[in-house]
Amino acid sequence: MNKKSRPDEERDSAHETPEEENAVETEEEISPDTAADPLEEEADEELDLIKMAQQKLDEYKDSLQRVQAEFDNYRKRTADAVQKARADGADGVIEAFLPVLDSVEIALGMIADEATKQGVLLIEKQFKDLFSKYGVTEIEALGSDFDPAYHNAIMQVEDPENAGKVVEVVRKGYMRAGKVIRYAMVKVAN
Numbered sequence: 001m002n003k004k005s006r007p008d009e010e011r012d013s014a015h016e017t018p019e020e021e022n023a024v025e026t027e028e029e030i031s032p033d034t035a036a037d038p039l040e041e042e043a044d045e046e047l048d049l050i051k052m053a054q055q056k057l058d059e060y061k062d063s064l065q066r067v068q069a070e071f072d073n074y075r076k077r078t079a080d081a082v083q084k085a086r087a088d089g090a091d092g093v094i095e096a097f098l099p100v101l102d103s104v105e106i107a108l109g110m111i112a113d114e115a116t117k118q119g120v121l122l123i124e125k126q127f128k129d130l131f132s133k134y135g136v137t138e139i140e141a142l143g144s145d146f147d148p149a150y151h152n153a154i155m156q157v158e159d160p161e162n163a164g165k166v167v168e169v170v171r172k173g174y175m176r177a178g179k180v181i182r183y184a185m186v187k188v189a190n
Contacts, residue, residue, distance in 0.1 A: 139173035141184040152183040159189035
């Protein structure tokens with residue numbers, strides 16, 4: 001028997017819209033492999049964005065660490081500079097008081113009255129206590145070998161037995177924290 005198409009079927013197929021035809025074709029063209037491509041591309045883009053963000057994060061972290069190190073070094077340099085300035089300022093003040101102490105010591109040698117001498121000795125003791133508080137020490141000179149790092153020779157005396165030694169201190173020298181504030185003025189034997 002011959003099968004004839006029914007007019008309803010022909011009408012239905014004739015009335016298919018181009019979208020329906022394309023829909024049928026696209027369903028046939030899309031395979032499971034090609035359906036995942038947009039998702040994979042999106043995932044790859046997200047991974048690329050994550051990698052770029054991680055690189056930026058690493059750059060910022062490195063930059064932050066460098067800035068912190070630079071600031072820490074700056075802080076240390078500044079603290080050292082402040083400490084040195086304070087020490088230099090204290091050395092200057094101490095150096096300004098040394099002639100006063102010298103005058104007190106000279107006055108002690110000239111005072112005959114014992115009561116007055118005791119009063120001046122108290123003043124000398126106050127000076128020495130104050131200097132001691134700030135780490136000021138007297139440079140030992142008398143009888144020691146001449147050392148140009150601590151002594152300033154202002155005169156030479158003939159004395160073969162004590163050659164190279166300090167035989168008299170004209171003016172005492174002082175140092176603080178290993179630094180000479182004032183050199184000792186001495187006479188040295190030849």
